[in-house]
Amino acid sequence: MKKEKKFEKKVFYKGPKLSRNFNPIFQEMIRCSQSQILSLSPKKSSLSLLPALHDCTQLLPMASVAATTFPSMARPAARGIVAGAAASTVPLPRAGVASPCPTARSLGFAARGTDPRLAIHVSSRRRAASASAGSRLARAVATMAKKSVGDLAAADLEGKRVLLRADLNVPLDASQNITDDTRVRAAIPTIKHLIGNGAKVILCSHLGRPKGITPKFSLAPLVPRLSELLGIQVQKADDVIGPEVEKSVSVLPNGSVLLLENVRFYKEEEKNDPEFAKKLASLADLYVNDAFGTAHRAHASTEGVTNYLKPSVAGFLLQKELDYLVGAVSNPKRPFAAIVGGSKVSSKIGVIESLLEKCDILLLGGGMIFTFYKAQGFPVGASLVEDDKLELATSLLAKAKEKGVSLMLPTDVILADKFAPEANCQVVSASAIPDGWMGLDIGPDSVAAFSSALETTQTVIWNGPMGVFEFEKFAVGTEAIAKKLAELSGKGVTTIIGGKDSVAAVEKVGVANVMSHISTGDGASLELLEGKELPGVVALDEA
Numbered sequence: 001m002k003k004e005k006k007f008e009k010k011v012f013y014k015g016p017k018l019s020r021n022f023n024p025i026f027q028e029m030i031r032c033s034q035s036q037i038l039s040l041s042p043k044k045s046s047l048s049l050l051p052a053l054h055d056c057t058q059l060l061p062m063a064s065v066a067a068t069t070f071p072s073m074a075r076p077a078a079r080g081i082v083a084g085a086a087a088s089t090v091p092l093p094r095a096g097v098a099s100p101c102p103t104a105r106s107l108g109f110a111a112r113g114t115d116p117r118l119a120i121h122v123s124s125r126r127r128a129a130s131a132s133a134g135s136r137l138a139r140a141v142a143t144m145a146k147k148s149v150g151d152l153a154a155a156d157l158e159g160k161r162v163l164l165r166a167d168l169n170v171p172l173d174a175s176q177n178i179t180d181d182t183r184v185r186a187a188i189p190t191i192k193h194l195i196g197n198g199a200k201v202i203l204c205s206h207l208g209r210p211k212g213i214t215p216k217f218s219l220a221p222l223v224p225r226l227s228e229l230l231g232i233q234v235q236k237a238d239d240v241i242g243p244e245v246e247k248s249v250s251v252l253p254n255g256s257v258l259l260l261e262n263v264r265f266y267k268e269e270e271k272n273d274p275e276f277a278k279k280l281a282s283l284a285d286l287y288v289n290d291a292f293g294t295a296h297r298a299h300a301s302t303e304g305v306t307n308y309l310k311p312s313v314a315g316f317l318l319q320k321e322l323d324y325l326v327g328a329v330s331n332p333k334r335p336f337a338a339i340v341g342g343s344k345v346s347s348k349i350g351v352i353e354s355l356l357e358k359c360d361i362l363l364l365g366g367g368m369i370f371t372f373y374k375a376q377g378f379p380v381g382a383s384l385v386e387d388d389k390l391e392l393a394t395s396l397l398a399k400a401k402e403k404g405v406s407l408m409l410p411t412d413v414i415l416a417d418k419f420a421p422e423a424n425c426q427v428v429s430a431s432a433i434p435d436g437w438m439g440l441d442i443g444p445d446s447v448a449a450f451s452s453a454l455e456t457t458q459t460v461i462w463n464g465p466m467g468v469f470e471f472e473k474f475a476v477g478t479e480a481i482a483k484k485l486a487e488l489s490g491k492g493v494t495t496i497i498g499g500k501d502s503v504a505a506v507e508k509v510g511v512a513n514v515m516s517h518i519s520t521g522d523g524a525s526l527e528l529l530e531g532k533e534l535p536g537v538v539a540l541d542e543a
């Protein structure tokens with residue numbers, strides 16, 4: 001009795017004997033948990049005294065109760081990062097006055113200050129990680145500790161030709177206007193740093209996936225916006241390598257920028273052809289990679305050139321992406337929650353498995369939840385299900401239990417009678433999906449439970465929408481999560497958004513600018529979250 005007094009919330013259960021398949025009963029019970037009775041002991045381990053309830057730690061109700069009832073479930077904050085260490089951002093020289101940006105998306109650079117632990121150099125992370133040597137985590141962090149452009153002294157840059165790989169792969173409309181300039185703005189801090197220190201910047205990127213020289217994939221439409229943001233006229237080359245480009249480079253004044261043509265106009269780029277990489281590298285004295293969105297590609301301009309250019313260092317954007325997607329995720333302020341959604345469990349297996357090693361709470365939404373329901377014997381109607389992943393879903397639930405992670409599945413869902421924006425809809429318990437109906441969003445009880453679990457956290461990473469947010473009727477769950485994360489950001493919680501659709505959702509809701517970090521790479525961020533090393537990062541000089 002004494003122990004129980006320590007906890008704010010006490011829930012009791014009185015009802016039929018619970019079996020391994022009691023989930024529907026339990027979910028329903030928790031939905032009205034004020035009046036239900038469940039006897040829980042405060043220590044997680046003692047839940048095993050009630051084997052059936054122990055199984056419940058895999059489900060939303062128990063996890064939600066645990067999050068508020070058992071603060072001891074939260075793991076102690078990871079140590080090893082020195083608070084207040086030198087910031088990796090550097091004062092930017094005034095190369096001109098940047099114009100206001102046409103899009104609202106935040107790059108999150110300003111938000112660094114909200115989490116002083118992140119305002120450190122990547123190498124500090126490596127030292128911290130080495131302190132706990134031996135763990136997979138430590139190795140993953142260490143391999144991402146790369147030399148930064150901020151480590152180069154002014155003398156290293158003055159008058160030097162710098163090959164800067166950026167990801168300027170932006171969407172263009174039919175008239176070749178940039179419809180989202182986020183990636184252009186994200187590239188600016190590094191370019192400004194280089195030209196402010198008297199370097200000659202040879203800027204290189206791909207755009208789209210051209211097969212050979214394709215005028216509609218020219219980088220020419222980037223020149224006006226780059227020039228506007230930098231406050232200097234950016235020069236444009238009509239080729240990537242060759243005598244004409246060499247001539248343009250030879251007359252570049254210090255502190256200027258030459259934009260090369262789309263590097264994918266050469267098939268050798270994607271083949272990582274050594275001869276092509278050598279020719280590209282021969283234009284410059286040193287190399288900076290700031291193309292986070294393309295860092296998962298081992299291409300000539302992201303990987304090959306590093307064999308011919310020293311130093312090869314990370315730009316500020318690449319560094320910030322690694323700070324959050326590797327640093328903050330590997331050494332999170334706890335409790336650490338991961339929210340994973342999207343369409344299929346098959347495309348998120350790696351992310352879920354990797355995050356289960358690190359997080360305290362895992363919230364699942366999107367189309368993948370129906371595979372988990374079916375694996376537990378629930379009817380799923382016409383919902384999206386991957387029948388060949390039922391065993392996987394069961395094993396992920398078991399793994400969460402084994403790791404002591406509170407894995408929460410939605411307890412209610414919004415159903416549609418067809419996959420269409422104007423579909424009829426109804427809210428039902430997750431265990432009661434009728435034939436012919438499909439779940440397209442999480443329900444209001446789930447939103448409330450997820451929000452209450454998130455309330456306890458200090459770090460949250462989100463990848464994948466909670467429902468078919470492209471249809472207004474089924475965007476509520478996703479938008480509610482976006483708003484909740486915005487609210488938490490305001491309270492100092494580190495919020496990291498990866499995945500094209502989650503990023504689109506926070507932008508749609510208008511809260512992107514308050515998040516700690518919005519990733520500029522969909523595939524690259526997914527690979528990082530899966531625990532993979534990115535070739536474009538691995539190839540850079542060690543810090």
Ligand SMILES: Nc1ncnc2c1ncn2[C@@H]1O[C@H](COP(=O)(O)OP(=O)(O)O)[C@@H](O)[C@H]1O
Nearest residue numbers: 342343366367439440464467468499500501502
């Ligand atoms: N319940 C659902 N049923 C079918 N599709 C869904 C459901 N929930 C979300 N989706 C779809 O999942 C897609 C995003 O999935 P995915 O590509 O895996 O995520 P991300 O882009 O964040 O990586 C969205 O287009 C969304 O409509």
Ligand SMILES: O=C(OP(=O)(O)O)[C@H](O)COP(=O)(O)O
Nearest residue numbers: 167169209293294521522523524
């Ligand atoms: O937009 C990109 O990737 P993303 O869509 O995964 O964010 C990058 O520019 C990489 O492009 P690619 O997937 O054609 O190699």
